[in-house]
Amino acid sequence: MSRVANPTKIPRGWSGDASGPTVSLFLGRFQGSGHQRDDFTIISAFAQLERDQLSERTKAGMAVAASHGRKAGRQEITAAHANVKRARDLKTQGLKPADIGKIIGASRATIYRYLSMEPG
CATH class of the missing domain: 1.10.10 (Arc Repressor Mutant, subunit A)
Known part of the structure; x- marks a missing residue:
């Protein structure tokens, strides 16, 4: 079953204390007050930024490897192997x-x- 379909609790605040108020996500819809929605939006923005940076670093690393003559993937097996x-x-x-x-x-x-x- 998808994570989106399961209720997920995200602790509110940056301290990592899970005993405080939480934001509930259920079936991909946000359920919470205005401040909770703002906190969730900020967390989502940071997560997206991290994914974008990871993608950029991966592409840059593959470009450097290609410039050094290395190809990604498995080596081709030929009849001369x-x-x-x-x-x-x-x-x-x-x-x-x-x-x-x-x-x-x-x-x-x-x-x-x-x-x-x-x-x-």
Whole structure:
């Protein structure tokens, strides 16, 4: 179930004391007095600012990494990869894909994928 659908209590004030008055959120609608609404708006603004800063830092870090020649994500496996070559060698020796997978440390489906790659 979504957090929005569950009642959430946010302590009022910046002291962290949960024994004071609280602001209730239920089903995505704000329920509280004017001051509580103002406090909630300020907290929401800070949360949005933090999310925006995190996004900017992530994008900046990825741009720096790209300028140094690094790409995000998994490395592409080609027919020239050592595991693909080893799987082919073991297959020519007569081993089954499941046994090749145990030797190489890959799943049987991955071995089938390796064996279906065009050599080159």
